[in-house]
Amino acid sequence: MIAVLAVLAIVALVVFWAIGIYNRIVALRNHFRNAFAQIDVQLKRRHDLIPNLVETARAYMAHERETLEAVVAARNQAAAAVGKVAGNPTDAAAVRQVAAAEGALGATLGRLFALSESYPELQANQTMMQLSEELTSTENRIAFARQGYNDSVMSYNTAIEQFPGSLIAGTFGFRPAELLEATESAQERKAVKVSF
Numbered sequence: 001m002i003a004v005l006a007v008l009a010i011v012a013l014v015v016f017w018a019i020g021i022y023n024r025i026v027a028l029r030n031h032f033r034n035a036f037a038q039i040d041v042q043l044k045r046r047h048d049l050i051p052n053l054v055e056t057a058r059a060y061m062a063h064e065r066e067t068l069e070a071v072v073a074a075r076n077q078a079a080a081a082v083g084k085v086a087g088n089p090t091d092a093a094a095v096r097q098v099a100a101a102e103g104a105l106g107a108t109l110g111r112l113f114a115l116s117e118s119y120p121e122l123q124a125n126q127t128m129m130q131l132s133e134e135l136t137s138t139e140n141r142i143a144f145a146r147q148g149y150n151d152s153v154m155s156y157n158t159a160i161e162q163f164p165g166s167l168i169a170g171t172f173g174f175r176p177a178e179l180l181e182a183t184e185s186a187q188e189r190k191a192v193k194v195s196f
Contacts (some may be wrong), residue, residue: 014145014151021168028159029090032152032177036089043082043102046138050075050109053131059114060122064115071112074105092178099180109135146180153177 162171
């Protein structure tokens with residue numbers, strides 16, 4: 001009788017131990033999903049600012065239609081990529097598409113701001129100055145949210161790769177998450193200049 005109780009106690013401890021590991025992995029997965037949702041909020045803010053920025057610049061930069069259209073197209077591609085991953089931030093391919101689309105958007109914004117330096121009236125425009133300030137603030141928020149997301153992904157990935165969490169993760173189908181990394185080469189890794 002004592003041997004049976006001892007075996008049952010050991011089985012119960014193993015079950016509770018496995019439940020604890022499973023719950024920890026679920027909590028970490030939910031934490032990185034929430035971290036992506038925070039990035040999503042800031043990217044939406046960024047995407048909402050860009051049409052106003054383009055409309056303000058359009059009045060002054062009539063000869064730069066191609067650049068303005070490129071910014072709008074890049075913004076639309078980035079918004080579509082974010083929309084795909086927002087429902088499932090565990091989709092590694094979708095996360096890579098977001099990183100690539102946001103990198104392309106940053107590059108086109110960089111071109112827009114570089115061209116805007118040739119238009120002193122645009123640089124003096126109060127609306128343009130306010131929009132550029134808001135965009136700069138948003139870029140900082142995105143960087144902070146991306147750092148939080150990557151930290152959460154690292155904790156989650158570590159938990160599912162370390163023993164004994166790897167046993168539980170493999171059994172229940174937990175897959176590694178993708179970090180949000182810059183897609184540009186080292187030479188292109190420059191902050192978007194938004195000063196007017």
